[in-house]
Amino acid sequence: MTQTDIFGQGMFDVTPEGGQLQFMLEEQVDSGPSSALSDARQSIDDLILTSRRYRESKTYQEFLDFVSDMRDLAPFNAAMVDIQMPGARHVLSAHEWLEQHRHVPKPNAQPLVILHPFSPLRVVFDVSDVEPLEGARPLPADLVSPLRVRMEPAIATERLAHLRSNAMAYGIRVQEQVFGSNLAGRARRSTIGGTTQRPGARNKGPEEVRLRYEVTLNGGLDSPTMYLTLLHEIAHIMCGHLGTVCKDWWPDRRGASKEVVEIEAELVAYLVAKRQDALIEMPPYLDGYVKAERNMPPISLDRVLKAANVIDELTQRGRVATRVIKKKPS
Incomplete structure (x- = not known):
């Protein structure tokens, strides 16, 4: 078991057992076993334990790197964001996006649920899921996706x-x-095996192909x-x-x-x-x-x-x- 303190916000107990990731964050509030907050935390623990994304050892380090990089969130909340939207970059509530950047969630934006002091849940949105209002200034370069490329x-x-x-x-x-x-x-290498279909040659039907990579x-x-x-x-x-x-x-x-x-x-x-x-x-x-x-x-x-x-x-x-x-x- 490895115990890791990340930016003084809490302790992770990281225990690779059975090919899965287990961790527990120190409680920041006193909550009984029947409280909404306790139930929410247990639900997230269960979700992480059963998530296929955490069954490969390589994912452990990627997970800790992500939590470390999300300095504006408590580690437990960073974990919740990672589970719901892998690759999230910067999350704020709809009110914060509007007040700070004059941006609002897109119509099809994916709400991300995290824990919030004195209330069970808070809804936030990633930078990839917001759009500017009229007159809004461009978002700071460190918030915008670093992945875009120039090509016709x-x-x-x-x-x-x-x-x-x-x-x-x-x-x-x-x-x-x-x-x-x-x-x-x-x-990744395919873990399910089996076959997949690809379009057949001219004047022929679909062709069955062995699935090897995803x-x-x-x-x-x-x-x-x-x-x-x-x-x-x-x-x-x-x-x-x-x-x-x-x-x-x-x-x-x-x-x-x-x-x-x-x-x-x-x-x-x-x-x-x-x-x-x-x-x-x-x-x-x-x-x-x-x-x-x-x-x-x-x-x-x-x-x-x-x-x-x-x-x-x-x-x-x-x-x-x-x-x-x-x-x-x-």
């Missing part, structure tokens, strides 16, 4: 459609989900940002950062450092996009290395170029044939 929308929309369809040739299913403004997408994109992104995000996430897969299902496709490189895997994925996305639209700008992660004249970590340029070549093919018009894992003779 028409190019991005067309390439995005081709990539989503053709990625299924490798058993990569692409879906959308509502995330906060600070999370563009993520990729990519989830933030459905609230514009098409250029969503396209670059999908390039980045598929790059993680084809650079071997999530392991491999077939060594003839790409090697298993799960031992690479976080710095290496992020730079490789950014390089692949940048190379593919730059070949398709000269307006594309270098991602901030890479731009920081260039401007600071920092030495690049030991990336695999061979793997970056091979992944970029395959992904570029997937973004082209036309259907890519389904890849089959060939059984080696015994």
Whole structure:
């Protein structure tokens, strides 16, 4: 068990048991077992314990990083926000958005429920779910999504459609989900197995394809940002950062450092996009290395170029044939 004090707001008891995350925040008020606040806290504990997002050990550190970064919220409330909207960046109540920034929640905004002193619950909204009133000033740069990119929308929309369809040739299913403004997408090995369908070849019906990887994109992104995000996430897969299902496709490189895997994925996305639209700008992660004249970590340029070549093919018009894992003779 690891006990962690975060910014003096309370103690976490972090105990990975059974592949799940358990934690308890020190009570800040005296509440009996039957109080609304006690019931709310227990409900959140139960939600975290049963959440699939916390069953992978990698998620523990991501969770603690998120809670640490949300300095305006108590740790327990930060946890509640993370459960309801992964990737949330900055949350305020509707009244606070109006008073501080002359912004209001969008019609389809997702309310986020957190605890509040002297009352059981409080409703807040992420920056990705608010819009300006007439005369409102632009939001401060540190509140606005850092994920947006410059690319011709028409190019991005067309390439995005081709990539989503053709990625299924490798058993990569692409879906959308509502995330906060600070999370563009993520990729993982499929844990459910089975098959998924992709459009069939000309004059043929749908084709069953074995499901191997899942990519989830933030459905609230514009098409250029969503396209670059999908390039980045598929790059993680084809650079071997999530392991491999077939060594003839790409090697298993799960031992690479976080710095290496992020730079490789950014390089692949940048190379593919730059070949398709000269307006594309270098991602901030890479731009920081260039401007600071920092030495690049030991990336695999061979793997970056091979992944970029395959992904570029997937973004082209036309259907890519389904890849089959060939059984080696015994």
